[in-house]
Amino acid sequence: MTAEGDALFQRCEEYLRYLRVERQLSPLTISNYQRQLQVICEFFTAASLSAWSQLTPVLIRSMAAASRRAGLKASSLALRLSSLRSFLDWQVSQGLLVANPAKGIATPRAGRPLPKNIDVDSINQLLSIDLNDPLSVRDRAMLEVMYGGGLRLSELVNIDCQHLELESGEVWVMGKGSKERRLPIGKTAVEWLVRWLEMRELFLPEDNAVFVSQQGKRISTRNVQKRFAQWGVLQGITTHVHPHKLRHSFATHMLESSGDLRAVQELLGHANLSTTQIYTHLDFQHLASVYDAAHPRAKRGKT
Known part of the structure; x- marks a missing residue:
């Protein structure tokens, strides 16, 4: 230069x-x-x-x-x-410039296609790993925690042992902007975490990371992506399985079942509700049923 x-x-x-x-x-x-x-x-x-x-x-x-x-x-x-x-x-x-010359420059608009989610039946098929070797148990625990809490990939790999509260079924994660949040992860995720933690010492872990590689180091994001994709193939899932798709599936299934956008926003750790609205989507049938039940004009002609 x-x-x-x-x-x-x-x-x-x-x-x-x-x-x-x-x-x-x-x-x-x-x-x-x-x-x-x-x-x-x-x-x-x-x-x-x-x-x-x-x-x-x-x-x-x-x-x-x-x-x-x-x-x-x-x-x-x-x-x-x-x-x-x-x-x-x-x-x-900082007083280094008088004005920002980029302020008036229009940013090109790009469409934001909705991430594809995995349907509930396929999620159950993916999570039906019932092997007892340590790596399979570790991977099942990672999949259960990722889908059970809607975590980001970076949040998953950065979980330390002290961040787990297994009795209450919760985990502390560090999200974007160094914002902490506490998440429920579900009974099944806790059960597989317990099984994994009993085997974790076999890898002589170097620190307090919950999920470690065969070398005992904190598992890398690339390793998680690779393992998830492999399990998708082994379990006969017809779509490519990656961590973000599990997070989106969590959000979609939660929103379709509850309709509570603000709660899903909190679980995902989104700063703005608009992000959650784009990130998750309800199927039209559900939206139509909500409309029919709530809108005054929709109810007017009903007996």
Whole structure:
């Protein structure tokens, strides 16, 4: 990178340090910001920008247009512009810039397709693992906890032994933005956790991680993804099984059974209700029955 690029990215490093230390964002989120800012710096360096104070809306639109020509999807371009906008907002708050030149740049709209869920019968088929070898017991416990509590993958792998309250059937997890929440996980999940914890010491665990690999280390997210996919095939599930699909299935089944959007929001750890509304969906038949039962005009003609 040139001297100009170094000067631009040095300011980015200060921002990333702010996100890590003061905002305490997750390593994955910081990594995403770093990757986007790296590309942004490279583009503006090639455009002969030597200081962020020289940045203009015209240059930002030029970057957006070049990204589109390079085949960047609308959702990825929106992420890039959002990263830049947040970074420039921080500079304004620090008195490093007078105004944010990205404020007036429209973010491309991208459709948000609903994640596909696994139906209840297929979930039961997936979870009917009844083997007693340690790895199978561990994987069944992970699947039960993931589906039983609607956890994110990062939340699952970061559970420590002290985070479990097996008597009450609860687990403490650390969600996005370092927000803790306590979740019920269900009787079956507790039973398989108990079985797994009895076998866990066979792997000589290095720390307090509940779920460990064969080497005794905290299991990685990639390992969990791989194991879930393998069990999907072994159990005859016709759709690809991955952690996010289990989380979405949990949310969908809970919402279809209860209709309580706010409760599902709390269980999922969503900051905004609108996120839950997009993330979960009710089948039309259920929506229609709610409408028929609740709407005054729907009830007017009934005897």
